[in-house]
Amino acid sequence: MPVYIRKGPLEIPNYEEQDWIKDEEGDYFLKDPDQIFDSLPQPFRMINKLVNLLFDRAWEIIEEREAAKEVAIIKIQPTVYLPTHRFQLSSVPNCIAICKSYVFVGLSKGLRVFSTLFSYSRVCSWDSIKTEIVSIWATEIGNEVFVAAVDEMGVVRLFYFYKEFLFLIKAVNEMEDISKQTTCLNLQISPKGNFIAILLQGKTN
Structure with a gap:
């Protein structure tokens, strides 16, 4: 089984547009060798991260709004209409x-x-x-x-x-x-x- 060794210092690379080609050539470190054919090249990895970040943020906003709606519903008291008159019965009506x-x-x-x-x-x-x-x-x-x-x-x-x-x-x-x-x-x-x-x-x- 081939062994993949990262070249250069152990630093987190800055994903900027001018580094995409360089990162594609050798700076990208693949932790799992079985994913060598599944990994996306640049710039698709950056786009994938942005989409996932956007989805997570949208989901957080939805959860916050739903929680706010539930709190608002609890605070709203239903209108109670009291009877204007009552009939007095000697027994329970059927x-x-x-x-x-x-x-x-x-x-x-x-x-x-x-x-x-x-x-x-x-x-x-x-x-x-x-x-x-x-x-x-x-x-x-x-x-x-x-x-x-x-x-x-x-x-x-x-x-x-x-x-x-x-x-x-x-x-x-x-x-x-x-x-x-x-x-x-x-x-x-x-x-x-x-x-x-x-x-x-x-x-x-």
């Missing part, structure tokens, strides 16, 4: 729906309707000890509101809200014989309340 100036709340023992116009209080209710409302929909029909509610047994009930009174129209799929009762899987009401779509599943399906 679902809510909003239509016109009213809030319809489904509870474990029926339905509650709250007004958002002036008093922010309950205007009416539909109470049922054995009925727990889990889903509720409300849509405007002229000056009235059409309400559909589903309980924990999958029974759909239709209501009519008019002049702060809530009227039960009918229970769609309620049966005296529970073994024959169908369960509501999904329910949708058209925007103007012209029609309602109910997906039902029977016990034998």
